Amino acid sequence: MVKVTVWNEFQHEKSNAEVIAVYPDGIHEAIKAGIGTDGFEVRTATLDEPEHGLTEEVLANTDVLIWWGHMAHDRVEDEIVERVHKRVMNGMGLIVLHSGHFSKIFKKLMGTGCDLKWREANERERIWTVNPAHPIAAGLPEYFNLEREEMYGEHFDIPAPDELVFVSWFEGGEVFRSGCTWHRGQGKVFYFRPGHETFPTYYNPNVLQVIKNGIRWATPSGVVAPVRGNHKPLEEIKAK
Amino acid sequence: MVKVTVWNEFQHEKSNAEVIAVYPDGIHEAIKAGIGTDGFEVRTATLDEPEHGLTEEVLANTDVLIWWGHMAHDRVEDEIVERVHKRVMNGMGLIVLHSGHFSKIFKKLMGTGCDLKWREANERERIWTVNPAHPIAAGLPEYFNLEREEMYGEHFDIPAPDELVFVSWFEGGEVFRSGCTWHRGQGKVFYFRPGHETFPTYYNPNVLQVIKNGIRWATPSGVVAPVRGNHKPLEEIKAK
Amino acid sequence: MVKVTVWNEFQHEKSNAEVIAVYPDGIHEAIKAGIGTDGFEVRTATLDEPEHGLTEEVLANTDVLIWWGHMAHDRVEDEIVERVHKRVMNGMGLIVLHSGHFSKIFKKLMGTGCDLKWREANERERIWTVNPAHPIAAGLPEYFNLEREEMYGEHFDIPAPDELVFVSWFEGGEVFRSGCTWHRGQGKVFYFRPGHETFPTYYNPNVLQVIKNGIRWATPSGVVAPVRGNHKPLEEIKAK
Amino acid sequence: MVKVTVWNEFQHEKSNAEVIAVYPDGIHEAIKAGIGTDGFEVRTATLDEPEHGLTEEVLANTDVLIWWGHMAHDRVEDEIVERVHKRVMNGMGLIVLHSGHFSKIFKKLMGTGCDLKWREANERERIWTVNPAHPIAAGLPEYFNLEREEMYGEHFDIPAPDELVFVSWFEGGEVFRSGCTWHRGQGKVFYFRPGHETFPTYYNPNVLQVIKNGIRWATPSGVVAPVRGNHKPLEEIKAK
Numbered sequence: 001m002v003k004v005t006v007w008n009e010f011q012h013e014k015s016n017a018e019v020i021a022v023y024p025d026g027i028h029e030a031i032k033a034g035i036g037t038d039g040f041e042v043r044t045a046t047l048d049e050p051e052h053g054l055t056e057e058v059l060a061n062t063d064v065l066i067w068w069g070h071m072a073h074d075r076v077e078d079e080i081v082e083r084v085h086k087r088v089m090n091g092m093g094l095i096v097l098h099s100g101h102f103s104k105i106f107k108k109l110m111g112t113g114c115d116l117k118w119r120e121a122n123e124r125e126r127i128w129t130v131n132p133a134h135p136i137a138a139g140l141p142e143y144f145n146l147e148r149e150e151m152y153g154e155h156f157d158i159p160a161p162d163e164l165v166f167v168s169w170f171e172g173g174e175v176f177r178s179g180c181t182w183h184r185g186q187g188k189v190f191y192f193r194p195g196h197e198t199f200p201t202y203y204n205p206n207v208l209q210v211i212k213n214g215i216r217w218a219t220p221s222g223v224v225a226p227v228r229g230n231h232k233p234l235e236e237i238k239a240k
Numbered sequence: 241m242v243k244v245t246v247w248n249e250f251q252h253e254k255s256n257a258e259v260i261a262v263y264p265d266g267i268h269e270a271i272k273a274g275i276g277t278d279g280f281e282v283r284t285a286t287l288d289e290p291e292h293g294l295t296e297e298v299l300a301n302t303d304v305l306i307w308w309g310h311m312a313h314d315r316v317e318d319e320i321v322e323r324v325h326k327r328v329m330n331g332m333g334l335i336v337l338h339s340g341h342f343s344k345i346f347k348k349l350m351g352t353g354c355d356l357k358w359r360e361a362n363e364r365e366r367i368w369t370v371n372p373a374h375p376i377a378a379g380l381p382e383y384f385n386l387e388r389e390e391m392y393g394e395h396f397d398i399p400a401p402d403e404l405v406f407v408s409w410f411e412g413g414e415v416f417r418s419g420c421t422w423h424r425g426q427g428k429v430f431y432f433r434p435g436h437e438t439f440p441t442y443y444n445p446n447v448l449q450v451i452k453n454g455i456r457w458a459t460p461s462g463v464v465a466p467v468r469g470n471h472k473p474l475e476e477i478k479a480k
Numbered sequence: 481m482v483k484v485t486v487w488n489e490f491q492h493e494k495s496n497a498e499v500i501a502v503y504p505d506g507i508h509e510a511i512k513a514g515i516g517t518d519g520f521e522v523r524t525a526t527l528d529e530p531e532h533g534l535t536e537e538v539l540a541n542t543d544v545l546i547w548w549g550h551m552a553h554d555r556v557e558d559e560i561v562e563r564v565h566k567r568v569m570n571g572m573g574l575i576v577l578h579s580g581h582f583s584k585i586f587k588k589l590m591g592t593g594c595d596l597k598w599r600e601a602n603e604r605e606r607i608w609t610v611n612p613a614h615p616i617a618a619g620l621p622e623y624f625n626l627e628r629e630e631m632y633g634e635h636f637d638i639p640a641p642d643e644l645v646f647v648s649w650f651e652g653g654e655v656f657r658s659g660c661t662w663h664r665g666q667g668k669v670f671y672f673r674p675g676h677e678t679f680p681t682y683y684n685p686n687v688l689q690v691i692k693n694g695i696r697w698a699t700p701s702g703v704v705a706p707v708r709g710n711h712k713p714l715e716e717i718k719a720k
Numbered sequence: 721m722v723k724v725t726v727w728n729e730f731q732h733e734k735s736n737a738e739v740i741a742v743y744p745d746g747i748h749e750a751i752k753a754g755i756g757t758d759g760f761e762v763r764t765a766t767l768d769e770p771e772h773g774l775t776e777e778v779l780a781n782t783d784v785l786i787w788w789g790h791m792a793h794d795r796v797e798d799e800i801v802e803r804v805h806k807r808v809m810n811g812m813g814l815i816v817l818h819s820g821h822f823s824k825i826f827k828k829l830m831g832t833g834c835d836l837k838w839r840e841a842n843e844r845e846r847i848w849t850v851n852p853a854h855p856i857a858a859g860l861p862e863y864f865n866l867e868r869e870e871m872y873g874e875h876f877d878i879p880a881p882d883e884l885v886f887v888s889w890f891e892g893g894e895v896f897r898s899g900c901t902w903h904r905g906q907g908k909v910f911y912f913r914p915g916h917e918t919f920p921t922y923y924n925p926n927v928l929q930v931i932k933n934g935i936r937w938a939t940p941s942g943v944v945a946p947v948r949g950n951h952k953p954l955e956e957i958k959a960k
Binding site: 329348349350351352353355356357358359361362363364387388391393394395397399400402411412413414422423424425466467468469470471472473474475477478479480 | 588591593596597599602604631633635637639642652654663664706707708710711712714715717720
């Protein structure tokens, strides 16, 4: 069983009627229900909980953390960001969704500005697989549509992904690298673009398939932690 | 169950007493025994069998093909090479071992010369993990030694690997990118360096762990095959 | 001065009135005129010349080879393909344009099928820069349009590029990785998508800027050729 | 002329007799003298200067910044780190040397811990080129030795480099990815391993060649800055 924690800032869903209509229990509950329990043991955590629900104990018991945030990035405590970062370095997988591109943890892991173009215009997004050998593309059609989404456009200010899995086409004329993977420390990071709070994206079966594939891909590999610091020679060194 | 076929040219083990002493039943049987049956269903195939043991039916029933060859690369029929190549494009994983770097199938998949430095000198090889997040490094110590191996040295004439997992240190002063992955078509390719025919490398538990990890990594992901060729528009195109 | 050879199969421009109207002297002459002489010394070569114009002497005096082909890929002699391949291994840059994706030399260098989706529909292509630090993007706007082009769509069956510079948006709903780089041996390879024979793409200033940038990027770096084969130890090896 | 600023914390060279004997005017002056003036316009900056010598004006007039630090990483003001980071995002090249792996700016750009194994043992380092097509390898032999250096060993906790140019062999039995490149924003970053303060590494002609090659590679490409933020559609969006 992969232990998954779905983190959501859970703010829009308390205050914005349009969002409440789509996600009455919050985006985190929709994702939790959507990914199901086949191989996954899922809990949720949100901003307003003590320590944002991300205690040392919760993180130690999380294989893969899913992150959705938007309007409250600045309210995430730096100490918790450091804690999540350290846990990724130690092997926890991290899946960052949509507006999470501007979260503190994603920017810290990327080392860049993580900015992009955007537009709210109810337009069509078509997500193309450009890496059909990748496990995150398993079981998906070669493209799928989201009839109404927010646009994100290039240039997306991220490091070149280790692997580029999806590229989005937008009706208004833009493209976006919408499925990207990186290794950081012993951890794996997957960014997936869709999921504006006013659209029912996290009920879409293809989107849920991508997230489930992402969880499996990001699960810790059982690697032995490297030792660093002062190191004795393994071979004889000759005096010079 | 992952269906694995271990292919070996099986020539040295019929003619060279030193090799026979190490691998009396052939390198393929040593690898088959070494990777075991936990999750794997393993068969073998060798050069001297009809169609080198790689019939359409065998390949269609192979998830991951392991390849060891050395002195008889030229005797592998081009038609079989094309068949294996096509199967990799369709999703079969391929693990190329040691002197397989000069096999027709590896050179075809790489597009480069695949040459390297080499030396037979019974020297120590130390294999370091440089990508501890990678599933092929699962369960391994941060380095392990092979007390006597053939040296392979840089520059290894391959495309930059998509992922570099291991780098070897050699007693005589060289380094080598000894664990490399690439995607080709829908298939995954893993090259792993060790395994000279006169040394008991394929009985080493760490080497077998790498091969088992490689099989799991290279297993087809269940991706839907892309459609190519003439394609009707998905959106209206305006006359100009 | 960078020595550039523009190779074109030069077939459509002899037989098809629509193409002749656009490129009366052939695509190669349009490219030659377009890239100019500022830092470049440019010659052309075509399929119907002896040895396709790619003699040992010509290749030895070529820093960067540009390749356009389409209907006559099969008429390129294997011996010449081997010669070009060998020269790339030795450091010559290669820029493959548009339908050159199916040329023998590109397929050999890639190791994959190199197939894609396509459609001739006079539709708009918008080329986005996704790697603004890359020298091939120098001086370009963040996107530029080609009002009428042939569509190429994903999945483009290539190895993941070492660097992805451009992604195309098409009016009909597709995306395409349209500017890709790879290292092969000591040589550099750049694939650039646009350039259907019935459209005036090679007169477009942005397209010409990309090609000029590509030439500069692909110019041999002055690297010392690696030595391969049997290699004496650089350090003492202890008897075991 | 490429405008280069060589930054050095310049601490060891004021207090440690062993270091003063090797670099009486500081590592920065040795590097400045070593890279010369052929195509470069070089200035220096050090920690104890106001704003560490890295004023807005200096950075605005710097194409490539070279960074050496070790014992005083913590004394570099966060504000200056932010300033350098912003300038890299806007296109400035950054070359980080040796113990600069633990500098604030490098860790911020990488997003990882950047730790490694190390040992001071006067041992031999042999630096191998693993990417002979790369311009940073121009003019170098396929390997070169530094007879006495500090050891750095894997696992080096960095993101997988976009391009791996050099791998080091150490006498005591370790390997290290010692020449690595990344793009960050519009800027280029190159990490180069050698250069312990007690050894005359920065007088070595091959080391200086690498640094000069690195400067040329990291020079801004003249890219047009991407626009980000709210973006109007380029194509008509149909009401749904």
